[in-house]
Amino acid sequence: MLRCCTVCSGVQDSTSLRQKTLFLTSHWYSKILTEMDSGGRNVKPWKIAVIVVSVIIGLALIIGLISYFLCHYQDRYYNATFLITNVPYDLQYGRQTTEEFRYLSQEIETMMSKVFKGSFLSRKYIRSHVITLSPDPGGVLVSVALVFKFASADSKATSWSHVNSVLRRRLETSSTFLNVDQSTIKLTELNKENGDNLINNFCGIRKEAFSFSGVERITDGQRARDGEWPWQASIQLDGTHYCGASVISNTWLVTAAHCFKA
Numbered sequence: 696m697l698r699c700c701t702v703c704s705g706v707q708d709s710t711s712l713r714q715k716t717l718f719l720t721s722h723w724y725s726k727i728l729t730e731m732d733s734g735g736r737n738v739k740p741w742k743i744a745v746i747v748v749s750v751i752i753g754l755a756l757i758i759g760l761i762s763y764f765l766c767h768y769q770d771r772y773y774n775a776t777f778l779i780t781n782v783p784y785d786l787q788y789g790r791q792t793t794e795e796f797r798y799l800s801q802e803i804e805t806m807m808s809k810v811f812k813g814s815f816l817s818r819k820y821i822r823s824h825v826i827t828l829s830p831d832p833g834g835v836l837v838s839v840a841l842v843f844k845f846a847s848a849d850s851k852a853t854s855w856s857h858v859n860s861v862l863r864r865r866l867e868t869s870s871t872f873l874n875v876d877q878s879t880i881k882l883t884e885l886n887k888e889n890g891d892n893l894i895n896n897f898c899g900i901r902k903e904a905f906s907f908s909g910v911e912r913i914t915d916g917q918r919a920r921d922g923e924w925p926w927q928a929s930i931q932l933d934g935t936h937y938c939g940a941s942v943i944s945n946t947w948l949v950t951a952a953h954c955f956k957a
């Protein structure tokens with residue numbers, strides 16, 4: 696307001712002075728001046744920078760939150776069971792480490808992969824892992840763990856029904872030599888802990904190992920067959936391979952003494 700008074704006092708003509716004064720006192724003029732003031736001279740560049748940066752951070756936060764809800768994925772595990780009718784049960788299916796078990800479970804896992812990779816769930820399907828092959832009067836009862844990556848925003852019920860419908864629809868038409876009895880298909884969701892255990896912890900662990908104690912190992916121990924334990928561990932120091940080791944149980948490895956300083 697001070698500056699505007701100086702402007703007015705410079706005007707000589709009295710009528711125009713009056714007009715200008717009137718104009719001056721009007722609310723609008725002062726408001727425009729004030730705005731010009733704050734827009735033009737008083738706002739320092741750093742203030743503009745702060746405003747721009749805060750707007751950018753705000754936008755980034757909003758976009759981040761939206762994409763978190765839309766694009767954040769979580770693993771979901773399912774237990775699918777069904778009867779295979781054209782394969783007779785073999786006693787070797789009772790142990791996961793036998794060649795017979797591995798052969799049939801590979802066929803089943805390939806079939807699962809075909810079922811889901813050829814469907815609208817192809818990008819969500821991660822893998823399958825046969826848990827058990829059990830005897831059944833009608834053939835072999837299969838229990839297989841399935842892992843999917845669903846967006847966190849997808850409800851559990853919707854995810855389940857998508858997996859279930861694809862499984863039912865496509866197991867029938869998938870062209871493998873395995874015959875699946877449609878009426879026996881069951882799908883249940885596994886919790887994350889069980890799913891993780893079933894999927895990841897097979898390497899180096901016998902099926903019975905979950906209840907292993909030292910005493911059990913000695914009394915119920917069985918001789919391993921050639922190639923039954925196709926794993927070895929890599930002992931690494933700061934991320935570099937240092938020594939190899941053999942897996943002898945779910946908690947123990949055997950390696951050479953020179954790998955460790957006394």
Ligand SMILES: *[C@@H]1O[C@H](CO)[C@@H](O)[C@H](O)[C@H]1NC(C)=O
Binds near residue numbers: 838881893
């Ligand atoms: C999977 O489901 C079958 C029956 O539907 C059940 O007998 C079996 O115990 C389940 N397996 C797991 C690991 O939950």
